[in-house]
Amino acid sequence: MPRISPRILKSVANIDRRLPYLLFECSGNISDAKQELSWIKNELQDANLINRACWLRYNRVPLQYILKTQPFGPLDLLVRPGVLIPRWETEEWCMDLIAKLPEKARQGQFKVLDLCSGSGCIALAIAHTRTEYIVKSVDLSPKAIALLKDNVRKVGLQNTNVQCIQADILRHSEHIYSKDKFNLITCNPPYIPSNNFVKECTTSVKLYEPRLALVADLEFYDNLLQYWIPRTESFVYEVGDMKQCQHVINGLSHNTSWKTGIKYDSNDKPRCVYGYLANPESTIDYVKIFDSFST
Template sequence: MPRISPWLFRKANRHSPNVAALLPACRDIPSAVNELRWLKEHVNGTAHIAKESLLARLCTKRGQGYPLQYILGSQPFGPLDIKCRSGVLIPRPETEAYTYHLAYLIKSESLKIGGPKRDLGIVDFCTGTGCIPLLLYALLCPKFDHLEVLGADISTQAIKLARNNIDHNIRLGHLPDRQLHHNLGIVQEDIFQNEIIEKLQERKWDVMVSNPPYISRRAWNYGGGQVGHSVHKYEPSLALVPGDDVLVPVDWSHEDVFYARLLEIASHLKPRAILLEIGDREQARRVISRFFQHNLSKNSEVQVWRDWPDLASAADKDCILEVPVQDGSSRAIPIQGDGNIRSIFIRLDA
């Protein structure tokens, strides 16, 4: 990242020393002024007596790269207010965008999910703050007579925070209160243990979603585009990098191991649609290529979504991803939306 020029610091300091303190993290003055406004609102809402000194300390901390969401304690996610705590991955706008797009596809009935009984089951693995299942529940509650949305994570800290987020958003009125035939839950499970399959097979799951750890150990340790300084220093590696203790199947890369397991789980749960966040184009190509070798791929339809899947693609963006298949040929997978490649959408029994 390029250094900030001294004249920009001087210009920021003319606004206030706090704007100058925020500049290394914000990179420009308008962003620093905006964050200062949020930090002032946060400090004014505290019982702290020495508010000016607290504000200065928080601006310095933020300027050193500490995530704003951890300082403020929350992140907007659609209509929701998602509490954020150190040790749990911060929700991203791109995740919000594909969650909205998935909800739109379900509500528009283009996926033909739910059917005449108007019942729907969604399971989200590696749920973190619970942002994905909470938003899907909020958006889909009015559409379905019977709705079950479940988030699962291995982290005790994440589970506690996700459950807290349910209660918090119900209190705020952003989530409908618990009602008959509608259920939103969070469970602590290790997806690499077969007990989770046995438990979930008792219920019907139409949609499976996951934003799993997908960053390689090399990228985490040495950089490479996917990992910024703030992310590496302050956000949990457990949510970003597959653990060293995870058994990697033959011919799979370590950073792709969660996808191998998620496809195996899907073969048991038999969802009608799968949405998986991925890191970049090459990971999308690898995962889709392995999907086509899986028994799930029969009568399937695969798409790659960019950051903003509901937007028209920019003129300079590729609209096709060529994916190698077993016979040595390739398959053309459509890419939709604008921004960077972000997720894989699979419709089964298409």
């Protein structure tokens, strides 16, 4: 936490007496704090609510939990304590991926499975823009599933091919949608190793976001290699670092029918590991999708 001098606090208080409260979470950046205040003012009308929001921000509550929503691509999703807030990195790769997915799939021909769905951002963004697709999602947390169902309603997809179930994929992968084979599996698993958690996460994340959605190392990538690879034709998994990418790529290196790759985010960090069958059973051209996805 940066120390902010009383002189600066006083000078911003002259602009708006609520600004000093926002300054701490913006690490002292005045224009960021002003921006945040204008968002808060836009979305909350009542002066008391605005004051309360600034006080909560001073206590490091994520802005998205205060305003109760987070934009994700074309959607405006609900967020709630107990469920991870969608990150811009996820939005970025997810929207890139959707732009590459074939537009004209015959009804029910393209099946997507979203694991560790959380708020359902990835699943719902796909279902929203590619309405013919069948989208199924899984999460362990009952809170996440409840929120996901609310989000399905909010986005207006309740009458479409979106399903969600609560299940533990690390224990019961073989029983989840056991009759289905998928065209694409997406997943944003927890990927912060527990020894890095305290050191690398910001205070706000540590205090208010669910550890269940954050802390894990290679479990989910092992789970992918063991259970999901035989049941899908392609996958995109978000990663936290290069080690996790390499783990997946090495795990598939002996399997010549799988092609793998890494996607970087706009901060030049490895953000996704993806893989696809070069000669799938279906007629979908994964080479075309993922060739343009990686760049």
